[in-house]
Amino acid sequence: MIKYIGSKRRLVPVLGEICERAGARRALDLFTGTTRVAQEFKRRGAHVTAVDTARYAEAFAQTYVALDGAAADAQQIGAALADLAARPDVDGYVTETFCRQSRFFQPHNGRRIDAIREAIEHDYRESWMYPVLLTSLLEAADRVDSTTGVQMAYVKQWAPRSFQALELRVPELVPGTGTAVRTDACEAVHALGPFDVAYLDPPYNQHRYFTNYHVWETIVAWDAPVHYGIACKRVDARDAHTKSVFNERRAMPAALAQVIRDVDAELLVVSYNNESWVTIEDLCAMCAARGSAVRVLEYDSRRYVGALIGIHAPNGKRVGRVSHTRNVEYVVLAGEPKLVARAASSSDAQPLRA
């Protein structure tokens, strides 16, 4: 699974337990990202709807959520990946843009990405395996990239993993059913559902996923965009339609309140951390406005690695200090009091308030 800011890797068992305790048959993961949480809901027996605006998130959701791992032919996927791995190198957009003009990958891997991505488009566009092959390529590229986990910059010296050869692996598909939707949560939320459990994990500050993961976006879009800056970001990163209201300080609280109000779910589960623009008290008030009981669980969480190694200028010089290396993750539950109590009962976290 790729490196992703805000990924709920450590919270996945807790969220899965909450979903199961709530007896959920229909679950929503409204800001699905890597789909880690959606996958766990699926493993716990729910039909999951996974939503995100990112193209790469849609590929992951089509692979891990919409596809029934019990029905998919793993041998066929393995044969397709072997075919792709045997294609001759191509010195194309990725090699030029992300290996020479910037340094996200070493050129030997850039040529593999160009060759494989081109072959996926040319030979597998109409195949049911299309998103699976894209997912395999993104995950392979992530294993040999030269970043700290975001694509606004690359590290000064090649990362040790970037010397390795890109290797395609068969994604571990999840048995069960689900739906992948690429859309804006604010526009679509009222029409999705009903759900037994809805999980919300929106961005809470200025860090844009579109720019932080622009390389994944371009590999999936495969549109060879005009780019700008040392990180060679897609030029459409400047366009309004690629911006999320959740990254705008003034507009975000109202957008969050709207999504919380409009989601049709018995149990609402909201992730939140203390680096957010809204306070936990405001978030609880938004949830309480649904007429629900609200309970807050608290977890200590190690911050993502980019924060731990400090802040560096493009010349590699250290320019800032890390203010803190741990943050607090909250899980807010809202719904009928008995349901909230049941869903929270197994958690090993400290309930902050009932």
Ligand SMILES: C[S@@+](CC[C@H](N)C(=O)[O-])C[C@H]1O[C@@H](n2cnc3c(N)ncnc32)[C@H](O)[C@@H]1O
């Ligand atoms: C904190 S991350 C979610 C991480 C996810 N829970 C995981 O474990 O990988 C927030 C996600 O919201 C998505 N996003 C941002 N604005 C959005 C919007 N308006 N509608 C839907 N998704 C959005 C981003 O692309 C990003 O994947």
